[in-house]
Amino acid sequence: MSRRPLVREVPPTSWYFRHPLYLRYMSREITCIFVAAYCVLLVVGLQRLSSGPAAWEAFLLGLRSADSIVFHLLALAASVYHAATWFGATHKAMPIQIGEDFVQPNVISGAHYVVWVVLSFVILYLAGVF
């Protein structure tokens, strides 16, 4: 006797429209496109920095364009969304148990947010923004 196995028809390119949860998953995943592109920009910047003052100044001036502003807005939105989803998952990735009880999820995520904000302000301060 043979039974036919259950084969679920899953459309390979449009499955994520089936459930809001899948869409949220995909929106989190596509942040990596902008982060990866931004990392490439960082590598290019490092190359310019190693080539001397003129090359570095030209690199900074080259950032001043409408395309660059749009790209930075996309990269900023993507990286902030990545950070929010990453910190939101921390209590699942590393639950902390004290005695019988687990530490509240929002305490663990909240601590990450606090560190994130403090760290960001320290870096802005070190970069002389204020």
Added chain:
Amino acid sequence: MAKSNKPVVWFPFAAGGTVIAFFIPVIVVLTFMAALGHIPPGLGYEKMHAFAGGGLGKLIIFGVIALSLWSSAHRLRCTCFDFGLRADTLVATVLYIGAIVGSLLSAVYLLRI
């Protein structure tokens, strides 16, 4: 016991995800200010060159770039699969090699500074 290369891929992925979350948004803000024409004083050549010239600075810059690249490459691999591109071995090879080349280039540029 079957050997798995997953921990090798996963550890830098998790570390990179954390690095991206903590550092990339604020770095984007800094270059965004430059894009708007208000270059932060800390992004001037003297300051950046001094920062990248020190051992700690080199380590921080390399760590942020290499881990972010690897994490993005791994996630991009998963994203390609999720969008229906099922040539996973090819995609993984191209993306991981890209991340490794980017990291090596960063190291070379840092050593030149």
